[in-house]
Amino acid sequence: MDEAILKIRQLRKHYGENLIFHDIDLDVAEGETIVIIGPSGTGKSTLLRCINLLTHADGGEIWLDGQRINAPGVDEDLVRQQIGMVFQNFLLFNHLTALENVKLGLTKVKKMKDAQATQKALSELQRVGLADRAHHYPGQLSGGQQQRVGIARALAMDPRIMLFDEPTSALDPELIGEVLGVMRQLAEEGMTMLCVTHEMGFAREVADKIVFMEKGSIVEQGSPEDLMYRPEHPRTREFLWKITELYGQQQEGAPADGFEAEPAWKPNEDEV
Amino acid sequence: MNAANFLQYIASGTAYTLGVTLIALPLGLLIGLVLALVYVYGGKAGSRSMQAYSIVLRGIPPIVLLFILYFVVSGAINLSPFTAGALALGIVSSAYQMEIIRGAILSVDAGQMMAARAVGLSRLEAIRSVVLPQAFRHAIAPWSNEVAIVIKDSSLVYALGVPEVLRRAQLIGASNQNYLLAYGAAATIYFILVWLANKSLVGLEKRLAIPGSH
Numbered sequence A: 001m002d003e004a005i006l007k008i009r010q011l012r013k014h015y016g017e018n019l020i021f022h023d024i025d026l027d028v029a030e031g032e033t034i035v036i037i038g039p040s041g042t043g044k045s046t047l048l049r050c051i052n053l054l055t056h057a058d059g060g061e062i063w064l065d066g067q068r069i070n071a072p073g074v075d076e077d078l079v080r081q082q083i084g085m086v087f088q089n090f091l092l093f094n095h096l097t098a099l100e101n102v103k104l105g106l107t108k109v110k111k112m113k114d115a116q117a118t119q120k121a122l123s124e125l126q127r128v129g130l131a132d133r134a135h136h137y138p139g140q141l142s143g144g145q146q147q148r149v150g151i152a153r154a155l156a157m158d159p160r161i162m163l164f165d166e167p168t169s170a171l172d173p174e175l176i177g178e179v180l181g182v183m184r185q186l187a188e189e190g191m192t193m194l195c196v197t198h199e200m201g202f203a204r205e206v207a208d209k210i211v212f213m214e215k216g217s218i219v220e221q222g223s224p225e226d227l228m229y230r231p232e233h234p235r236t237r238e239f240l241w242k243i244t245e246l247y248g249q250q251q252e253g254a255p256a257d258g259f260e261a262e263p264a265w266k267p268n269e270d271e272v
Numbered sequence B: 001m002n003a004a005n006f007l008q009y010i011a012s013g014t015a016y017t018l019g020v021t022l023i024a025l026p027l028g029l030l031i032g033l034v035l036a037l038v039y040v041y042g043g044k045a046g047s048r049s050m051q052a053y054s055i056v057l058r059g060i061p062p063i064v065l066l067f068i069l070y071f072v073v074s075g076a077i078n079l080s081p082f083t084a085g086a087l088a089l090g091i092v093s094s095a096y097q098m099e100i101i102r103g104a105i106l107s108v109d110a111g112q113m114m115a116a117r118a119v120g121l122s123r124l125e126a127i128r129s130v131v132l133p134q135a136f137r138h139a140i141a142p143w144s145n146e147v148a149i150v151i152k153d154s155s156l157v158y159a160l161g162v163p164e165v166l167r168r169a170q171l172i173g174a175s176n177q178n179y180l181l182a183y184g185a186a187a188t189i190y191f192i193l194v195w196l197a198n199k200s201l202v203g204l205e206k207r208l209a210i211p212g213s214h
């Protein structure tokens, strides 16, 4: 594969005295979908926020498309335009309709003409299956619909990479599928994606690579088969075991070929 | 002098009352808005200085500030009592309106700003297009309180000799020895103005309510 779109080297972040993460190395190549998993408080959200400069790393390098983006003198607004972000709690602009939510960046940031922006926004809403909800306000949409508008809003900026921070964990179970469906479709269209999610069905079928993060560092990363069925690290096994218990096995969609076998990562009781 | 003339004399002061209010309120809103932005987004120095501004202005009776500002300002530039009074009330009101707008800004979820920045909006553009439109909706209810106060406080400029409603009531009440009717008429006028203002702001709040939100 070509040079990675996103390249992270030795990234480190602390809040005050607290070291949130350190020594993070990560490459995301064009068209790749990478899933990050890991326990709560591990720094996954903080990592995503560092990548699109919503907060600043304290050390290390972030490269987007060959440009160092966490350096003095970088136009951060310009960088953020190129990185789409989807939030756990949607964060749609409450006072704007779905269409206006998607349009805002087009008119205010890309300085598009109103008619052109409307057209582009409508086609993005179409892409997430919500053209018929264009004139609804966030409060008039279901959680799943709100999140799809959130995805459309990010897509409208034609980002080089999309970041997803637990996009389905605030949703009722019956609404998760529609959001994962959109994400799956994006991956198939060749969008480059970095997703924090514990939807292991999605990870197994869509991800090119799964990254397991714990206590502020990357413990292990690999293909879904390797990581889920042949994890090297006991911590990975243990975590995978925990989330299966937590999220159950009711993943949408059938498992891809070759994944019917029992997972090999049932931990021993005495293994910590 | 018949009753109709008597009442008409007082009512014609309404123009001054409204004039003072319509200068003081927008002036206070404009200053209050800028200061609220400095308060919320201006870092430590910003919030400290705005806190001081707020405490000082809110800790002094408006009429005292009115006199101070009138005599200070009219020493520098030649202002009519009407203009000076309206400006002074506007400045007094700015402290209260700053607090109202600040509260409204803080009531907008911080995630809204984060989402706006994530799309690529500058901080200023995010404030303008995302935070303030929501904050203003939250501000209408507390703001209608301040509108009522400014309408009523506009009567203070009578002390500078502006022939507004209260001043006229006092004059004509004295010359006719019918204070009760005079002040009663003045009270009625203020009451109607406040009532109308509140009613239209409630209407505005309804009209601007975001569909689908509580």
Ligand SMILES: Nc1ncnc2c1ncn2[C@@H]1O[C@H](COP(=O)(O)OP(=O)(O)OP(=O)(O)O)[C@@H](O)[C@H]1O
Pocket (backbone or CB within 6 Å): A015, A020, A038, A039, A040, A041, A042, A043, A044, A045, A046, A047
């Ligand atoms: N703005 C902040 N100031 C101080 N500490 C913070 C801040 N944001 C996050 N933290 C701390 O950083 C650590 C990592 O938080 P983060 O939200 O990145 O974890 P996470 O892996 O996304 O967890 P979760 O799965 O619960 O979302 C936590 O201990 C959190 O308390």
Ligand SMILES: [Mg+2]
Pocket (backbone or CB within 6 Å): A044, A045, A046, A165, A166
């Ligand atoms: Mg998180």
